[in-house]
Amino acid sequence: MRLRNIIIVAILLVISIGLITFSVKMPDNPILSTVKSGVNTVVSPFKNLSSIINPQKDKAGQYKNYSDEEIEKIVQENSQLKELISQLEEYRQQNMRLTTLLELSNTYNLESVSAKVLTTSKGWNQVATINKGSADGIQVGMGVMSSSGFYGQVVSVSQNTSEVKLITDASSNVSAMLQNTRETGTLTGSYDGNLVLEYIPITSSVGAGDAILTSGEGGSFPRGIFIGTVKTIETDSSDLYYRLTVDTIIDLFSCEEVLVLTGKEDSTASLVDVNRINEIKGALSSDSVSGNSSVMNSTTSQKANEGFSTSNMDANKNDAAQP
Amino acid sequence: MNKAIFYTILIVLTSLFQLVLSGPITIVNACPNFFLISVVVISLYSGMLPGAITAFAFGLFYDFLYGGCIGCMALTFILVSLVVCLINRILNLQPVVNSAIVAITASFLTELIYAIASILTNSLSSGVFTTLLNYSLPSAIYSAVILFVLLFIIASLLKQTPSMASNTNEALRKHKSKVVKYK
Numbered sequence: 001m002r003l004r005n006i007i008i009v010a011i012l013l014v015i016s017i018g019l020i021t022f023s024v025k026m027p028d029n030p031i032l033s034t035v036k037s038g039v040n041t042v043v044s045p046f047k048n049l050s051s052i053i054n055p056q057k058d059k060a061g062q063y064k065n066y067s068d069e070e071i072e073k074i075v076q077e078n079s080q081l082k083e084l085i086s087q088l089e090e091y092r093q094q095n096m097r098l099t100t101l102l103e104l105s106n107t108y109n110l111e112s113v114s115a116k117v118l119t120t121s122k123g124w125n126q127v128a129t130i131n132k133g134s135a136d137g138i139q140v141g142m143g144v145m146s147s148s149g150f151y152g153q154v155v156s157v158s159q160n161t162s163e164v165k166l167i168t169d170a171s172s173n174v175s176a177m178l179q180n181t182r183e184t185g186t187l188t189g190s191y192d193g194n195l196v197l198e199y200i201p202i203t204s205s206v207g208a209g210d211a212i213l214t215s216g217e218g219g220s221f222p223r224g225i226f227i228g229t230v231k232t233i234e235t236d237s238s239d240l241y242y243r244l245t246v247d248t249i250i251d252l253f254s255c256e257e258v259l260v261l262t263g264k265e266d267s268t269a270s271l272v273d274v275n276r277i278n279e280i281k282g283a284l285s286s287d288s289v290s291g292n293s294s295v296m297n298s299t300t301s302q303k304a305n306e307g308f309s310t311s312n313m314d315a316n317k318n319d320a321a322q323p
Numbered sequence: 324m325n326k327a328i329f330y331t332i333l334i335v336l337t338s339l340f341q342l343v344l345s346g347p348i349t350i351v352n353a354c355p356n357f358f359l360i361s362v363v364v365i366s367l368y369s370g371m372l373p374g375a376i377t378a379f380a381f382g383l384f385y386d387f388l389y390g391g392c393i394g395c396m397a398l399t400f401i402l403v404s405l406v407v408c409l410i411n412r413i414l415n416l417q418p419v420v421n422s423a424i425v426a427i428t429a430s431f432l433t434e435l436i437y438a439i440a441s442i443l444t445n446s447l448s449s450g451v452f453t454t455l456l457n458y459s460l461p462s463a464i465y466s467a468v469i470l471f472v473l474l475f476i477i478a479s480l481l482k483q484t485p486s487m488a489s490n491t492n493e494a495l496r497k498h499k500s501k502v503v504k505y506k
Contacts, residue, residue, distance in 0.1 A: 019394030039387040046342035191454030
């Protein structure tokens with residue numbers, strides 16, 4: 001009897017170790033994904049209950065205790081930001097014109113689905129549950145954005161809910177780039193809650209406060225989504241690469257609403273842009289013959305603006321909204 | 324109270340608490356593990372095999388629920404269950420001291436084994452000590468406090484309900500009385 005018990009316990013231990021090996025070797029195995037999805041479907045009503053018990057913090061309430069001095073400072077910052085936005089708007093329009101004229105159709109159609117965050121787990125696995133699932137077109141691997149930047153990646157989908165692995169999770173890996181130098185590296189989370197950008201060559205010029213964006217490599221996420229800013233700069237053990245600690249603007253655990261990026265590169269949008277470019281080229285050549293440069297410029301900028309879809313405009317707005 | 328009914332209620336309650344309450348009652352980074360309660364209680368009062376099976380089942384459920392490496396928590400819970408059985412055999416102290424030792428050992432061991440398993444499977448090279456200090460230690464303390472209180476309550480309940488604490492003795496007593504009647 002005693003021996004039988006020991007054998008059964010030993011078998012359970014071996015199964016556990018086997019499962020660990022299986023999970024590490026084949027993390028995207030369809031069987032495991034199906035079981036995960038099934039478990040999440042079953043427990044989703046309880047998670048909804050959890051979100052009712054623990055509603056996310058009311059952000060408006062955080063400003064109640066601000067002193068007059070702090071409010072004045074915020075008002076000043078607000079006016080500075082407004083000025084900055086107007087400058088950025090100019091740059092944005094200029095950028096749109098130049099991009100169109102140079103046939104740089106590296107623009108993406110950010111088709112997205114908005115979702116509510118039901119629960120976030122702060123444990124070893126930093127995972128958020130959102131209230132949209134396969135019924136809303138969400139699939140494993142899709143990127144997720146919060147209002148202030150990149151949030152995470154969908155790792156498991158059930159019919160009405162999905163699990164999103166936050167970028168701060170220790171097993172999260174995202175290809176990211178520095179906005180200024182366009183150097184790309186790997187952004188990883190860590191158990192201590194920090195985001196770390198690795199493999200940035202030591203020859204590149206990096207400063208604290210530099211913006212970090214998604215690079216778009218790997219194809220899972222669009223390029224140019226804001227992630228955070230450089231907080232500290234260190235060199236790694238090989239002294240060949242920088243190891244940058246990244247500061248995110250928002251607390252990922254207090255996010256209420258997120259956008260799941262359901263669409264990737266849109267070839268149709270690119271075609272439309274190319275057609276528009278050809279039209280603009282035609283307009284340019286005809287106007288240069290007539291010699292009316294002022295008319296040409298206005299036509300160019302107008303047509304260039306028309307050539308972008310709403311979603312692309314939104315994408316540019318996102319870029320423009322970076323600090 | 325029948326042991327089976329007690330365990331069913333325990334399993335249902337701990338599962339519900341883990342699913343519904345573990346998020347809302349998180350303090351900073353410390354998050355209690357309610358599944359551990361069922362594992363420890365069943366290991367203490369039913370022995371190695373039921374404890375290990377419960378540990379395996381709850382561990383797998385935890386792994387599928389939170390999207391970690393599948394099998395990590397199952398392995399952790401089984402090892403903790405075995406250690407709890409061992410402690411239970413060795414120690415024969417006051418219920419308060421027993422509960423405290425079991426609660427502290429189980430909670431800290433769970434966090435430590437899971438930390439090692441997670442770090443090994445994620446191949447992490449940095450942030451280990453910070454992680455243990457910032458997350459594992461507070462979570463272990465939190466779980467230990469809850470586990471200690473519940474173990475003490477259960478130990479007191481078992482004293483008041485002899486049918487549960489000594490099912491075998493009760494059965495023997497009934498059997499003896501039947502034998503006397505026949506005689």
